[in-house]
Amino acid sequence: MEIAGVKITRRLLLMGVSIGAGSLAGAAVALPLVGFFLGPIYRKFPPVWRTVGPLDKFKIGATVQVDFLTSGGLPWDGPAQRVGAWLRRNNQDNFTVYSSKCTHLGCPVRWIPSAELFMCPCHGGVYFKDGDVAAGPPPQPLQQFPVRVENGQVEVQWRPEQVQYVELRSPCNGCGKAREEV
């Protein structure tokens, strides 16, 4: 027998059967393995409201750390489920909750009350009290979590922080500027 000009011998047929059967069996195992490994990447967690304390716990004008849990945790998550964020009470009913992750590379920013600045310990990023970039490499302001007051309790909505795609900036934007030094 010939297929496309190639004579199919018994030996060639056996080779084809062996390789074909092996490939099918391999794919039958490999596909579920890869799927299982990549599965968590596609898993999405719904936003969830978390109570962080009663209204009167927070002073107007003060920024304090609040802790809460993510949603959809696994039984063995342990501390990995915890989130630390910075809550600022702007006035009687208005709050802002800032993510603690520096928008540069995700290090934990800390609030310096006396200086009214958020500072990053890793690469020197600094933010103003409203989350805007004050200095250093961060490309964007601090992210915020939605916040509300329900039955006298302040609630923060945990949602996966957006993985920010940082728009590539022109490498020559700012070229030629004099180095700023005191």
Place this chain on the structure above:
Amino acid sequence: MKALLQLVGWFEDRTGLIAKIKPLMEHPVPKESKWAYVFGSATLFSFILQIATGVILATMYVPSTDSAFQSLSHIQNAAFLGRLIRGLHYFGASAMFLFIGIHMLRVFLYAAYKYPREVNWLSGVALLILTLAMGFTGQLMRWDQDAVWSVNIAAKQAARLPLLGHWMSRFVYGGDHLSGITLTRFFDLHVFLIPGAMMALIGLHLYLVLYNGISEPPKAGAPVNPKTYKRQYKELLDKEGVPFWPDAAWRDALFGSLVIAACVALAATVGAPKLVPPADPSVLQANPRPDWYLMWYFAVLALSPHQLESYIMFLAPLVIFGSMLALPFLFNQGERSPKRRPWAIAWVVIVALGVLGLWREGVKAPWSPRFQSPPLPNSLPASASSGAMHGQVLFHDKGCEYCHMVNGLGGLRGPDLSNVGNRITKQDMVIRILNGGRNMPAFGGILQPDEVTDLVDYLTTRRLRPGPNLSQIR
């Protein structure tokens, strides 16, 4: 003795292993391949040490975000010989990084990547990449504060990749945020997938060393010609080759044993780095730092110009490893001797000095605010105004001291202000404080006018040498 020989004979009759292995062990190698050639085997010795200590550590380590740190803490502080084994694993990793670097520099200097050893080099580059991956994933196994924030840093960097950034970031987390899966996936990578790939590549690398032979030390004026090289190499071995075992291998065995002994001594005396507080993303007073072998990269991330850093993050690895992979195809023949390849020497010097310089900066981290800086001791003259004294307090409280040094105290981010009174006018000080700069926040909306005055009054007293007191100029 007779019984032992009979036993060996029986085993050989059934397996034929000695007949197969003996010629491999005794294959001829160039007589001049001496001490410069021991770093590859030292890397292999270190890898074997990592496998052995890793397997033992895994008998007690719990790869769960709930318990990983506690299990490691138990290994370090309570388990019999746990501190030693963990120290061995740490120093074994350090040795592996050190020797794979030296080995690759030696191969590059000797141009041993040229014909017919291109695939040896490619497999070596792949092993270097996997070693870096082992270092990063290994640091995460501690699941301490450094580890948990390193994952965030890796995810943020992955997110900079155009088009695929979102998915790469999710791949790092094992989802859209940090969770229990994050650690188990990295454990899987560190313990199974990457070591498995490394073992396969090491097998290929060793096979190729046998197949192509150990490259002879280069001689100036003896370029590689693919048409004649294999014949010349065979003639060289026929003429002055020596059996690998034991004539050449004894140096590998001795040096590798010394490396292991040094690791044992360091593990027993110095020990592995102390465990920092356990991973808890809600503890924000963290100061994440990589292990020493990745400290140079920490500096790259801090020192890159802001406009360029996204390009650097995803293009630099492509360019660096792409160049390394392309090297044997671009220059697979010609001179091998460093004497005839001055650019090769220049590259080695540039790379070595560059990595060392970046590593030094990474350790120093002048860009990081010094949160622990104590309030400045009173160094004001008796005649100083109360405003200047208040300014000294403000200098600490408002965070100026985190980034500026005065008389040896404070940070390194901004200029040293110990003699700022000699250098700039009061007016310029006010302008700078109110408006800030690229790496300094504008304090215009933070400081009250009288606080600015007090701060400037204090700074004008910072004069170390006689000279013009510019601060008096208004």
